Amino acid sequence: MSEQTYELRFEYFNEENATLFFQKITDFLLSIDKLNNSLVSVFGIEIDINIQIKSIEKGSIRIWIAEKLNKISDDDIKHYVSNPRELLADLLIKSKKMILEKIQDKKCQDIPKEYKNIIEKSDLKDFGYNNNETNLLTCVSDLTHKAKEFKHKPMIIFEEKVYGISETFDYNPKTADGVKEQISKMQGAFIIKKPDLTGESKWEIINDKVIKVKINDENFKNKLKDRSIKLSYGDKIKGVLISKTYISKDLEVLENEYFLEDIKGIIEPSYTQEKSLFK
Structure with missing residues (x-):
C-alpha cells in the first residue's frame, strides 16, 4: 500500500x-x-x-x-x-x-x-x-x-x-428523519441493584439483566428526599417499566431508554426462616 x-x-x-x-x-x-x-x-x-x-x-x-x-x-x-x-x-x-x-x-x-x-x-x-x-x-x-x-x-x-x-x-440520531420510536410497558416489581436517594440520576434495576432507568414519578422522588421511604439490600421497586427503542430508517437500533413510572412503593424481600429439628 x-x-x-x-x-x-x-x-x-x-x-x-x-x-x-x-x-x-x-x-x-x-x-x-x-x-x-x-x-x-x-x-x-x-x-x-x-x-x-x-x-x-x-x-x-x-x-x-x-x-x-x-x-x-x-x-x-x-x-x-x-x-x-x-x-x-x-x-x-x-x-x-x-x-x-x-x-x-x-x-x-x-x-x-x-x-x-x-x-x-x-x-x-x-x-x-x-x-x-x-x-x-x-x-x-x-x-x-x-x-x-x-x-x-x-x-x-x-x-x-x-x-x-x-x-x-x-x-442527534434520535431526531433524524425516518427514525421510529417503539414503546413497550410492563408492570412489575424489580430488584434494586443501585438506587439514587435523590431520584435525579438513573437507578440500576434487574429485569433479567441490569438496566439503567430514570424515575418519572415526582411523588416518589419527593418521598425519597424527605426520607419517608426506606431502602435496604434486596428490596424491589414496584411500578410500570417503560422501554423506548429508537430505530433508524436503515433498521439500526440507535438507543434504548428505560423509565419507571406510577411507582406503588418498595417491597421488602421475604426471608424463609429455618426451623430447628431439635427443641
Missing part, C-alpha cells in the same frame, strides 16, 4: 495549559480515527484501521498523519479488486476531503450521499456496501465538536490545500 499522509496543524496561543491542549489534540485524533472506521464499516467486513503519527514539528504544532490498515479481509475482497488496501487508502483520503468541504459549506447532511457517489466511482462498488448514514453523521458531528474546543481552529492540510473546522454540526 502506498503511503498517504496529511498534515494537522494546531496553533498554541492563549490556551489554558499544555496538558489540556495536548489532551484536546488526542481527542481530535481519536475523532478522526472513529470517522475512518465509520467510513470503512459500510463494507461489512473486518477492517482494522488506525491513524499513526509520522512526524511532529515544533512551533505551531504540525503533525503528519498516516492511516494504517492493520487487518483486512483480503480473501473476501480480492475476488472483486486487485489491490484492496490501495483502494481503501484512496477512498479514505478522497472521502475525508469531501467531508471537510461539506463541513465548510455547512452541507453536512449531504455527506452520506456524496460518500456513496465516491464509492460508486471506485472499483469497490462491485464488492457491495451498506448504508451507515446515522453512524457517519454522528462521527462528523463529534469531529466538529472536538475541533470547536480549541481556541484557534485546527487545520487539516491535504496536498497543500488547507481545511479549517470552525463551525459545529449538531446531529
